[in-house]
Amino acid sequence: MCGIVGFTGRQSAAPVLLEGLKKLEYRGYDSAGIACEQKGTISVSKVSGRIANLCEKTENGRLVPGCSGIGHTRWATHGAPTDINAHPHVSNDGRFSVVHNGIIENYMELRKELTARGYQFQSETDTEVIVHLIEMYYKGNLKDAVMKATSRLEGSYALGIMCSDCPGTLFAVREASPLILGIGVGENFFASDVTALVAYTRNAIYLDDGEFAELTADDMTVFDCTGTPIHKPVSRITWSIEAAEKGGYEHFMLKEIMEQPRAVKSAIAPRIQDDRVHLDDFEFTADELRDIRKIVITACGSAYYAGCAGRYAIEKLCRIPVTVELASELRYNDPQIDEHTLLIVLSQSGETADTIAAMRECQARGAKSLAIVNVVGSTIAKLADHTMYTWAGPEIAVATTKGYTTQLTVLYLFALYAAEKLDLISSESYHKLIDALETLPKMMQQVLDMNPALPKMAKKYNSKGSVFYIGRNTDYAVALEGALKMKEISYIHAEAYAAGELKHGTIALIDEGQPVIALCCNEQIAEKTMNNIIEVKARGAKVLAVARKGNRAILSHADDVIYIPKVEPLFSAAVEIVPLQLLAYYVAKDNGCDIDKPKNLAKSVTVE
Ligand code: G6P
Numbered sequence: 001m002c003g004i005v006g007f008t009g010r011q012s013a014a015p016v017l018l019e020g021l022k023k024l025e026y027r028g029y030d031s032a033g034i035a036c037e038q039k040g041t042i043s044v045s046k047v048s049g050r051i052a053n054l055c056e057k058t059e060n061g062r063l064v065p066g067c068s069g070i071g072h073t074r075w076a077t078h079g080a081p082t083d084i085n086a087h088p089h090v091s092n093d094g095r096f097s098v099v100h101n102g103i104i105e106n107y108m109e110l111r112k113e114l115t116a117r118g119y120q121f122q123s124e125t126d127t128e129v130i131v132h133l134i135e136m137y138y139k140g141n142l143k144d145a146v147m148k149a150t151s152r153l154e155g156s157y158a159l160g161i162m163c164s165d166c167p168g169t170l171f172a173v174r175e176a177s178p179l180i181l182g183i184g185v186g187e188n189f190f191a192s193d194v195t196a197l198v199a200y201t202r203n204a205i206y207l208d209d210g211e212f213a214e215l216t217a218d219d220m221t222v223f224d225c226t227g228t229p230i231h232k233p234v235s236r237i238t239w240s241i242e243a244a245e246k247g248g249y250e251h252f253m254l255k256e257i258m259e260q261p262r263a264v265k266s267a268i269a270p271r272i273q274d275d276r277v278h279l280d281d282f283e284f285t286a287d288e289l290r291d292i293r294k295i296v297i298t299a300c301g302s303a304y305y306a307g308c309a310g311r312y313a314i315e316k317l318c319r320i321p322v323t324v325e326l327a328s329e330l331r332y333n334d335p336q337i338d339e340h341t342l343l344i345v346l347s348q349s350g351e352t353a354d355t356i357a358a359m360r361e362c363q364a365r366g367a368k369s370l371a372i373v374n375v376v377g378s379t380i381a382k383l384a385d386h387t388m389y390t391w392a393g394p395e396i397a398v399a400t401t402k403g404y405t406t407q408l409t410v411l412y413l414f415a416l417y418a419a420e421k422l423d424l425i426s427s428e429s430y431h432k433l434i435d436a437l438e439t440l441p442k443m444m445q446q447v448l449d450m451n452p453a454l455p456k457m458a459k460k461y462n463s464k465g466s467v468f469y470i471g472r473n474t475d476y477a478v479a480l481e482g483a484l485k486m487k488e489i490s491y492i493h494a495e496a497y498a499a500g501e502l503k504h505g506t507i508a509l510i511d512e513g514q515p516v517i518a519l520c521c522n523e524q525i526a527e528k529t530m531n532n533i534i535e536v537k538a539r540g541a542k543v544l545a546v547a548r549k550g551n552r553a554i555l556s557h558a559d560d561v562i563y564i565p566k567v568e569p570l571f572s573a574a575v576e577i578v579p580l581q582l583l584a585y586y587v588a589k590d591n592g593c594d595i596d597k598p599k600n601l602a603k604s605v606t607v608e
Helices: 013-027 051-057 107-116 128-137 142-151 252-258 260-271 286-290 301-318 353-364 379-383 402-421 427-450 454-461 474-490 499-504 523-538 573-590
Strands: 003-008 031-038 041-048 068-074 096-104 155-163 170-175 180-183 188-191 203-206 212-215 220-223 294-299 322-326 341-347 368-373 386-389 466-471 493-498 515-520 542-548 560-564
Touching (some): 003 013, 003 155, 003 170, 013 031, 013 051, 013 068, 031 051, 041 051, 068 096, 128 142, 142 155, 142 170, 142 212, 180 220, 188 212, 252 573, 286 402, 294 353, 301 322, 301 341, 301 402, 301 474, 301 573, 341 353, 341 402, 368 379, 368 402, 379 386, 386 402, 402 573, 427 560, 427 573, 454 542, 454 560, 466 474, 466 499, 474 493, 474 515, 474 573, 493 499, 499 523, 515 523, 515 573, 560 573
Parallel strands (some): 466 515, 542 560
Antiparallel strands (some): 003 068, 003 188, 031 041, 155 170, 170 212, 180 188, 180 203, 212 220
16 A cells, blocks of 8 residues: 665665655555665655655755665555654664555554553554564564564565664565565665666566565575575566656556557457467366356456456356456455356456455355456466466556456456357357457547547536436446546546436436436447436436447437447447546546546555
């Protein structure tokens, strides 16, 4: 939920830490801080608000001298986002400093114990217990103290630790929160995410839970939980710096919306060869697939909605019952899951705490698991029996766009693959659907090119009250994600409704001028939704419809129409969401919202 970064080398650490924190700001951005060590003295600077405030306070790092240091950007859990609660936290004797991402679940009892022993707490955070524990256990050997202190912790943590007695040395510890080491020449790094490292190095080590590392400018040693040095493979980071930067767009979100045709192509291209779907990363035999009696898709946020939309394609093509469950609910539901269940886990970051917990719960009940994840080497990717990467590239804006569409695309690939293996699809339909999948990027590009009027529509449908999104079947699934986008970035109340349900309640809310976004792309039932448009229009609603090109009838019902190309209905969701992303974007822009970092949200929610 927070971002941490560490650097040790020969140049000033603070500017490197600040640059890294800017890249991690999507993880949390209510306060930030850095600590650097010079000649055995640790200086700390922390401030509430954005990294920009920290840059200003430290004069871009100039006021925090030293060639090694740690940094943190926070998304408050324990204690308000104040200067005092910001990390790094410092021990009472001033010798130790710690940054932390995660949650220490037993911090209350540790706090009591440490207070009784005379340690004074400055902040309300759970993290502060760690720095006092290290001070308590330190008898001249930092590694020993770190091991003893962390053995007392319950919960999740990625830690960066420094000690004024050990100039130039950092410790990095991982337990259930992401942490990556970056190997440079005469300098070394750690960070919560590779985006903070790519500007400096492409060689990375992904720590596993229970492991920790000691870093100096020229050396890096990884230890297992017993303190024994271990060998870890070095991975190449393939993401480019440009991919993690805005590339001329005003916001990451707009850039990522525009990148969708390319991202979806990257998800599809390596998996279609000789006109067939090949899933090297999911090799199931026909018998294994036949053994699956049900599929449970679990995820949070937009990834959950990608599951809602993808479910239709799997059920239709594979004739296997599919349920889509919110991970935060599934984990406590005593789910009916066994070894005949295939669990599909969707996650952009691969680090969402609720999703991980639901996954563990289902795996313990015998489910086989397939993770559809964007971030390589993430926790969910490692936990799953099979992992299919979405290959969307780094997604920085908190509100996901290409993460969602690539997850959906991979679900479509899975559905086609399984249907063929199960012998449930004719060769003609199979090849027709493969062609349709391959044209998805082109269709998405057409939507991006076809709708120059969207900024104008955003002005017309910008609402002080609420916006309703209606649709049926796959259109309804898209309505859910469209409404979420509007809520997340523009702070306008938006509600998605299955169009057929309107008459069972919601229609009471339709008044003169009420904006309604009506999705009518699913040909088989578009006519039914058009009837619902007539009903809301009769009560004064202002209707913006999204429909397939060629649907002229809609022009006489809706006030405005956004057309999408004639995409295969089964895969339509991946295309029709694009104008809704843009609509939310332009509304948020008109309202002066902080689009890439909406208030109270974080991109990667690593706490329950
Ligand atoms: C957060 C983000 C959402 C995202 C959800 C799931 O709530 O703000 O945009 O959909 O987490 O994240 P994941 O990384 O698991 O896809």
